[in-house]
Amino acid sequence: MAALMERITGTLAGIRNPRTGADVMAAEQVRDIATTVDGKVRLTLLLAPDDDATLVRDVRQAIEALDGVTDVRVDVRDPAQSTPTPARRAPAAPNASMNQPKAPAAGGMGRALPVMDSAPAKAPPKVPEPVAYPHLGRVIAVSSGKGGVGKSTVAVNLAIALAKAGHRVGIMDADIYGPNLPLMLGVDAAPAVRDEKIIPLEAYGIKIISLGFLIEKDQPAIWRGPIVMKIITQFLRDVNWGQLDYFLVDMPPGTGDAQLSLVQATPVHGAVIVTTPQQVAVGDALRGVKMFERTGVPVLGIVENMSWFENPETGKPIAVFGSGGGERLAKECDLPLLGQVPLDPRIQEGGDTGRPIVHAEPESKAAKAIGQVAQRVIERLAARHG
Ligand SMILES: Nc1ncnc2c1ncn2[C@@H]1O[C@H](COP(=O)(O)OP(=O)(O)O)[C@@H](O)[C@H]1O
Ligand SMILES: [Mg+2]
Structure with missing residues (x-):
């Protein structure tokens, strides 16, 4: 079998960048390929802001499929921020076939390293100016400090409640590590592309985009800071949303990359913080509130989820998670x-079967509570922005 390095460059030469038409080796998009004797592979992929983010997945999968590869790490960098390293740059090797006899790595193509600790020094990332997208209407981030408190549930049902009240609503799944809007809204298809814009999917009167529509299921998430920013920007800029009144963003848990990327990508008109009644969840939510306040995003208010459970026999509320x-x-x-x-x-069932409670059980207390949240969000935003 040909040397691993040779097979890597060979398979990468078969991956075309849809934007330029050139393969990633010929275009010198791949740098610093390093392999270890036990089959670990690391490389740097230069991804320009206009490049399709799915290239990262393609590169990773192609290498993972090679015999003898035990682990793949793809470091994504913006070409504008990467210093050229001509000595290590891999030359175009479109014909490096797997069955060729071993050849010495021409021109210093890649290096076989015993260890993988030579990460190139990173230039400090430049902070982009937020871009306003007036056709999105009011941008609302639905966030929390902690996962599993019902952010996505609240975001989805809030979006539908706003649509029911006659507003034009879009929702974007910024939880790129575990996108679950497709499941919750019962839509999952590859969105069409027209005139270089992605057409969002629609359900229950709202427009939806999720990375879940674009990536294969069960792929390990490898996204890092810069790519999170890229995906968020693409969802804001390259999706044909039409004119909206409200644009909801379902955030991943925590106060990390996605939150920062969103506020750097576009002005956010308000954040809604979801918490459960427990003390720990509240502490996490407090960090969420502070994070938005620090970045100048007005927090519209708090939604307490899973507040109580109605005893089916007595009709009395039980405070399952404290109060x-x-x-x-x-x-x-x-x-x-x-x-x-x-x-x-019914919220959980509806979430798992793509039938959100506001639609499926509009008379339930939960649906009514979310309807009230929608009304207050509208009022709070109107008071600020008119
Ligand atoms: N009020 C509720 N009653 C019952 N189940 C709920 C409620 N809110 C959320 N869930 C369920 O809890 C789980 C986590 O909710 P989810 O919205 O995915 O949380 P997050 O987005 O914060 O991680 C889901 O299975 C969801 O259906
Ligand atoms: Mg979620």
Whole structure:
């Protein structure tokens, strides 16, 4: 079998960049290929802002498919920020076939390293100016400090409640590590592309885009800071949203890359912070509130989710996860409590079957609570922006 390095460059020469038509080796988009004796591979992929982010996945999968490869790490860098390293640059090798006899790595093509600790020094990333997209209407981030508190549930149902009230609504899944809008909204198809714009999918009167529509399922997430920014920008800029009134962003948990990327990509008109009544969740949510305040995004208020469970026999509320967390957090931050959504098994069922509660059980207490949240969000934004 040909040497691993040779097979890597061979397979990469078969991957075309759809933007330029050239393969990634010929275009010198791949740098610093390093392999270890036990089959670990690391390389740098230069991805220009206009390049398709799926190239990262293609490169990774192609290498993973090679015999003897045990681990693949793709470092993504912006070509504008990367210093050229001509000595190591791999020359175009379109004919490096797997069955060719071993040849010495021509022109210093890649290096076989015993260890993989020679990460190139990174230039400090430049902070982009946020770009306003007036056709999106009011941009609302739905966030929390912690996963599993019901952010996506609230975002989806809030979006549908706003649409039911007669508004034009779009929702973007910024949870690129675990996109779950496709499941929650029961839509999953490759979006069409027309005039170089992605056509969002639609369900329950709202327009939807999710990385889940664009990547294969069960692929390990390898996204890093710069690529998160790229995907968010693409979703804002390259999707044909039409004219909207409200644009909701379902954030991943935490206060990390995605939150920062969003506020750097576009002005955010408001954030809605979701928490459960427990003390720990409230502490995490507080960090979420502070993070938005630090970046100049007005927090519209708190939604407490899973607030209580109605005892089916007595009709009395049971405080499954404690009580008062949302209220305490709202007081502490001097923010309104926009609503309290009860724990309702139909929410979870509806989430798993693509039938959001606001649509499926509009008369339920949960649906009504979210309807109230929608009303307050509209009022809060109108008070700020008219
Ligand atoms: N009020 C609720 N009652 C019952 N189940 C809920 C409620 N809110 C969320 N869930 C369920 O909890 C799980 C996590 O919710 P999700 O919205 O995905 O959270 P997050 O986006 O914060 O990670 C999902 O299975 C969802 O259906
Ligand atoms: Mg979520």
